[in-house]
Structures are given as C-alpha cells and as structure tokens.
Amino acid sequence: MTRIAVLPGEGIGPEIVAQARKVFEALRHFGFEAEWVEGAVGGMAYEMHGDPLPAATVALARGADAVLFGAVGDPRFDHLERALRPERAILGLRRALGLYAQLKHVCVPPTLASLSPLRDERIAGLDLLVVRELDGDVYTGQPRGRRAAPGGPFTGQREGFDTMRYAEGEVRRVARIAFEAARARRGSLASVDKANVLETSGLWRAVVSEMAADYPDVTLTHLYADNALMQLIAQPTRFDVIVTGNLFGDLLSDAASVLTGSIALSASALLGDGPRGMYEAGHGTALDIAGQDRANPIACVRAVALMLRHSLGRADLAVRVEDAVSAVLVGGLRTADMVQAPGTRCVGTEHMGNAIVAALHA
Amino acid sequence: MTRIAVLPGEGIGPEIVAQARKVFEALRHFGFEAEWVEGAVGGMAYEMHGDPLPAATVALARGADAVLFGAVGDPRFDHLERALRPERAILGLRRALGLYAQLKHVCVPPTLASLSPLRDERIAGLDLLVVRELDGDVYTGQPRGRRAAPGGPFTGQREGFDTMRYAEGEVRRVARIAFEAARARRGSLASVDKANVLETSGLWRAVVSEMAADYPDVTLTHLYADNALMQLIAQPTRFDVIVTGNLFGDLLSDAASVLTGSIALSASALLGDGPRGMYEAGHGTALDIAGQDRANPIACVRAVALMLRHSLGRADLAVRVEDAVSAVLVGGLRTADMVQAPGTRCVGTEHMGNAIVAALHA
Ligand SMILES: CC(C)[C@H](C(=O)O)[C@@H](O)C(=O)O
Ligand SMILES: CC(C)[C@H](C(=O)O)[C@@H](O)C(=O)O
Numbered sequence: 168m169t170r171i172a173v174l175p176g177e178g179i180g181p182e183i184v185a186q187a188r189k190v191f192e193a194l195r196h197f198g199f200e201a202e203w204v205e206g207a208v209g210g211m212a213y214e215m216h217g218d219p220l221p222a223a224t225v226a227l228a229r230g231a232d233a234v235l236f237g238a239v240g241d242p243r244f245d246h247l248e249r250a251l252r253p254e255r256a257i258l259g260l261r262r263a264l265g266l267y268a269q270l271k272h273v274c275v276p277p278t279l280a281s282l283s284p285l286r287d288e289r290i291a292g293l294d295l296l297v298v299r300e301l302d303g304d305v306y307t308g309q310p311r312g313r314r315a316a317p318g319g320p321f322t323g324q325r326e327g328f329d330t331m332r333y334a335e336g337e338v339r340r341v342a343r344i345a346f347e348a349a350r351a352r353r354g355s356l357a358s359v360d361k362a363n364v365l366e367t368s369g370l371w372r373a374v375v376s377e378m379a380a381d382y383p384d385v386t387l388t389h390l391y392a393d394n395a396l397m398q399l400i401a402q403p404t405r406f407d408v409i410v411t412g413n414l415f416g417d418l419l420s421d422a423a424s425v426l427t428g429s430i431a432l433s434a435s436a437l438l439g440d441g442p443r444g445m446y447e448a449g450h451g452t453a454l455d456i457a458g459q460d461r462a463n464p465i466a467c468v469r470a471v472a473l474m475l476r477h478s479l480g481r482a483d484l485a486v487r488v489e490d491a492v493s494a495v496l497v498g499g500l501r502t503a504d505m506v507q508a509p510g511t512r513c514v515g516t517e518h519m520g521n522a523i524v525a526a527l528h529a
Numbered sequence: 530m531t532r533i534a535v536l537p538g539e540g541i542g543p544e545i546v547a548q549a550r551k552v553f554e555a556l557r558h559f560g561f562e563a564e565w566v567e568g569a570v571g572g573m574a575y576e577m578h579g580d581p582l583p584a585a586t587v588a589l590a591r592g593a594d595a596v597l598f599g600a601v602g603d604p605r606f607d608h609l610e611r612a613l614r615p616e617r618a619i620l621g622l623r624r625a626l627g628l629y630a631q632l633k634h635v636c637v638p639p640t641l642a643s644l645s646p647l648r649d650e651r652i653a654g655l656d657l658l659v660v661r662e663l664d665g666d667v668y669t670g671q672p673r674g675r676r677a678a679p680g681g682p683f684t685g686q687r688e689g690f691d692t693m694r695y696a697e698g699e700v701r702r703v704a705r706i707a708f709e710a711a712r713a714r715r716g717s718l719a720s721v722d723k724a725n726v727l728e729t730s731g732l733w734r735a736v737v738s739e740m741a742a743d744y745p746d747v748t749l750t751h752l753y754a755d756n757a758l759m760q761l762i763a764q765p766t767r768f769d770v771i772v773t774g775n776l777f778g779d780l781l782s783d784a785a786s787v788l789t790g791s792i793a794l795s796a797s798a799l800l801g802d803g804p805r806g807m808y809e810a811g812h813g814t815a816l817d818i819a820g821q822d823r824a825n826p827i828a829c830v831r832a833v834a835l836m837l838r839h840s841l842g843r844a845d846l847a848v849r850v851e852d853a854v855s856a857v858l859v860g861g862l863r864t865a866d867m868v869q870a871p872g873t874r875c876v877g878t879e880h881m882g883n884a885i886v887a888a889l890h891a
Contacts, residue, residue, distance in 0.1 A: 254725045284763050289646050305667070305693055311728045321696035327732025328694035331667055334683035361776075363602075363616045366673045370689025393783040394813075400762060400787050401646050414723075418780060421755040425762050451756075 169201040172231035174208040178452020179462035180237025186464035186520030193524045209239025209253035220256040233478035236447040265439035267302040271420040282428025298345040299416025305331035338374040345410035346382045359395040359411035429504045431463035434470035444478045446470035460515035463502035491526035531563040534593035536570040540814025541824035542599025548826035548882030555886045571601025571615035582618040595840035598809040627801035629664040633782040644790025660707040661778025667693035700736040707772035708744045721757040721773035791866045793825035796832035806840045808832035822877035825864035853888035
C-alpha cells in the first residue's frame, strides 16, 4: 500500500497537517487509500531525541512513497550549535532524500486577484513555476566556517566564510526539469543568475545555454537576479518558468508566493531522481498563532495535491483537491492571514479544512 | 572650486546625465558653483581605450569631491572576458574609491502611491532606507574561478566557484552607517542575513548584535533574507532602515526601488570613509530606448540631490532639488516607464528635465 511519511514538526505544523489528513481521508471516497505514518522532526525531535532529524525519521522518509512536511523552527533553539537547530532538519532531509529541485507553482486566477498586494491588473492570470536548485550552491559548498581573516585590511579579525559552487551535472539535472516543464507549459524559460559578478553563475549560464539546443521549442532567456526580482514584482505575468540556483531560488520562490496574497497559499514539491518527493507548505512555524485555530491550512492541502500528481501518479485526484481549494476561496472563505473584504468570511483552520473536504464531495 | 567627476557611460546614461547637468547649472541661481568634468567609462571606454575603466577615469574620480555615474552595460561586450566587460567599471570604481556602503532611500508620498505596482494602501507613506554593504561578500571574496570539481558525485566536471565572506571590520563600518541613520530617522533597524544557513551570515549577525549596545535608542531586529523580501513586498511601510550584505542588498535595494513605480525614480549614494561619494541612478543602459528622448531622468536628478547632501554639504539645495522633482510628479508629468493615468501627461527626457529646472525656480 502507498505509504506517506508525515512530519508535522512544531508551531502551526501539526494543525495544518491535520487538515491535510482530512483531505487524504476524504480521498478514500474516490478509491484512494494510503498509509499515514508520522515521524518526529525539528525542535520537538531535538527535545525528545536530542536530534532535530533522528535517524528513525530519515528511515521513515526513505521507506515512504512520499513525504509531507509541516513546519519546523523555534527561536528557543537559536542558542544551539547550528547542527542541532530545527532548520537543520530541513536541509538534512533534502540531502538524505536526494532532493535537488524545488518546484513552486503560483497561480492567481482573476477571481482571486484582489488577495494580492499587487494591483489586480498586474497580477490577474499569474501562472508561474519557479524551479529552484535545492542541493548545492552556497548552502552546502565546502569549505565554510569561521576563521581569522587571512589577508587584506582586516587581517586577523573574526571572519565568516562560505563557498558558493556548482558543477555541471548539478546544473543539468535541475535545468532539465525546468526545460521539460517549460515545454509542457507555455514554452518559455527564464534562467536567473548573477553572471555579471559570479563565477558560479558563469558556469550556470554556460551549461543552461548548452542545453537549450536540446529544447528548440523552448525560448530561453537569461536574467540577472536583481532584474528578475524587479520584473517579478512589476510584471509577474510575463513569466512562465523560472529556473535558478539554491540561494536566488530561496528569495525568488518566496517572493513569487507572497504575490498570491499569502505565503500560506502555495505549496512546494521537492523532487530528485525517481518518483519519491517531499511536499511542504513552505512557510514558517508562526509560533505566535500556533494552537489557536488561526493558521491557514491551504498550502498544506495544496501540498497533498502536488504529492498526488508528482509522486503518486494520481493527477486526477490532484485536480479534484486543487478545484476544491479554489472553490472554497472563490466562495469567499478566508483565514486571518488573507485580505478580508466585503463578501468574504474569516474562518479558523478547522473550518477551512472542513470546507475543503465538503467541496471535494460536492 | 567644487569638482564633480561625471561618468555618463552609454545607452541612456548620457541623456539622463544631461538633465542632471541642467539642474546643476540652475543651482548657480542659488549661489552654487561647481566644475563639471566628464570621463570615459564602460563599453565606450573599452572601445576608445581598450579598458572599461581607464586609469585616467579613476584618477579623475579620485581627484573629485563627488562622482556622478550614468549607466554602463551592453550585451555587445558579453563575449569579452569578465575583466573587460562594462560592468567591471562599476565594481572597479567602488573598489578604487573605497566605497563600501550603498544608501538607497525610497519614498512614496500618498500623492504618488498610484504609481506603484502595489495597491495604494500597502505603499502609501513608504519611507525606507536600504543600506547595502558594497565592497565584500561573494562579490570580491577569494578564491573564485573555474576548475574541475574536486570531489563528490560530480568529480572532474566543470565547476564554477566563489567565496562568500565578511570580516568583522567590514560588517562594523557599514552597520555603523545604518545604526546612525536609524538613530536620525525613526529608530528602527532591520538587519538581513541567512544566518540559518550561512557561516558568513552568522558572523554578520553576531557583529551587528554586539554593536546594538552602542545604540540603545535603536530597535534592532534580525530577519532572514527570504522573509525580509516577502515583508518588503507585502508590508513595505513597516520598515525604517534595512542593512544587509552586498548580494542580498543588490536584490533588496532593487526590489525596494521598483515598489515606487519605476526603478528610474530612486537614486543611490555610494559612500566610504570621508565625504567623497559616488551617486547614480542605478538602473541599466536601456539600450532599446537610448537616444530616443524617452528615458526617465528623475533618478539621475535625485542623485544630484543626494550628492549635495552627502558630499557637498548643501542639504539646503538637496531639499530644493527633491522638492522640484516631487512638484513635477505631483503635477502629473510622467515619462513612458511610469504608469499613465487620467490627469497625467507623458513627456520626454528633455521635457522632464526642463520641467524640474522650472520647478526649481518656482
Ligand atoms: C529554513 C531554511 C533553511 C530554508 C532555506 O533557506 O532553504 C527555507 O527558507 C526554505 O526555503 O525552505
Ligand atoms: C552591474 C552589477 C555588477 C551591479 C551589482 O550587482 O552590484 C548592479 O546590479 C548594481 O546593483 O549596481
């Protein structure tokens, strides 16, 4: 039987995951069954097991067909050495599962444009996929650390340093995902780098350019990251697919998601070779509202849809879940993080989850 | 006599600089006189002298009280090795003049909120200063280059790599500017990093935190770059002063400037120790509209105001120039890059420059 490893984490993680679970249960009605096995991760895992990513959790995730990730992070653990902090679990899981691409798909149908911080005419019709490299770049390059500055005017002072790097194969595997996605969508790919400054970007740009020959049906453009970000804010609908490295991707995918009106509206699929992926709402633990039935479960429910599509071969059910979410939003239900307006109604986490389930059956 | 080194560069650079010059000339009326000496920079300098930043230009800039920079960059030179490309002139000048802080001040008075891609209620009243470190970080860290990947699954493949780094003193000198600015403004400073991932950011955060003791009147917060960017888009008016490193600052300062409605509306001051600074519109060469009297000269004129304030000790005249620009905008004049609406009038570069000069005398 299909096996889902579920890592609720902390803060609002367990609450939003609980709504995703309701949706999962509701899918039985359509003949879909899966085993739901929960594991410990983040600060709560550190407290219970002395490790934000216990070996048992990694084994659980590795043995599953897909992983659903809630949220981790708590400033109570900021004093710990970096290896023990909750966020390490995120980076550790990506590595352990060989996930090297993050896909964030953001859509703003005209009926929901009013949610966006951007004016309706700038955002209506947005349908953008951000493909972020997730394993390399300055996130994992070696060497890195603290030392006495080895030279220059600040010699001997405390220095922090990291290595940014990409090898050809790392660029290729994520760019292939982006080219294929562009081919299946509107045929336009924007590759984002800082090739005017960075050697790493020079290699990135060269490899992506070489690959373009294999995709004559895809129009490839190269943008510097600062320019790409400005265009993303000023004219987001001009983009189809964006592909970029881990660090620029962290910023651009979050910027893209906030354009929809709340970061709690768009989910991410984290993929590697093969069908197993990790799916997440991608927002933080929001400790200030945890346990108050105020969190927005929509991104987490949409993560379920992505999982159905990318890991479980059930695109048909993914569409059902996505349609249910859209119906509830178009019907005017909102959580507290979203813009409230005449004709909308602010509801809690549970209520929103139940409404999505009801829409699934409608 | 006060001496201004002027580096028009290419594309729309010379056109916008010509309007700044008119404003300069008009200031004679208020008893201000300065010598205006032009130098070659960028692609045109490469074509004339084989070097995008000739030694004579560096000498000119070093000998001046302030530098006004137009724009450089032209894809015609993309095939050249990086050291000969026009953008090198930008990085080279920063180094040669010891400029380690870029100040970008973005303001959106309620009367001009309609220009922004954001909804009026999100942007009205924005008054934000982004202080970007400009000398260090992954822009200049060594080693950097191309090599065969030294290890891991991609051993032997082409690899591009750079070094991200900050030493304590580099963080201190730029953070001091930001703390002082916050003290003179609304007393709130947001320091932006990725301390959850990067060792460089860990050092950055530690040093900025230590300095907070010297500024008990400033409220310091630390934000991760992805979160800062989301807040900048969703609720920009919550910020007063932002301080960050070179790479995050490149993105955040451009994002901030696009929120005003056009990147051609906000100028930058590039500062080091001492009064000499470089001032720039900070946008690109816009080759597609160069020479057509369509470029927006406002950021370049505002750069003159910043120069008067930060390098020439004439804050009184800076206010006059800024007021003249605001008056023209509030009066409804627009260039083609800005939102057009009922009651506004689209004019060319020259017309806009002349209108600002007229407003100066009004
Ligand atoms: C928590 C952090 C390490 C992580 C990242 O930077 O990748 C987060 O921002 C994300 O995008 O999932
Ligand atoms: C042209 C480029 C090197 C430069 C930078 O990244 O610093 C530009 O984007 C800027 O911000 O002035």
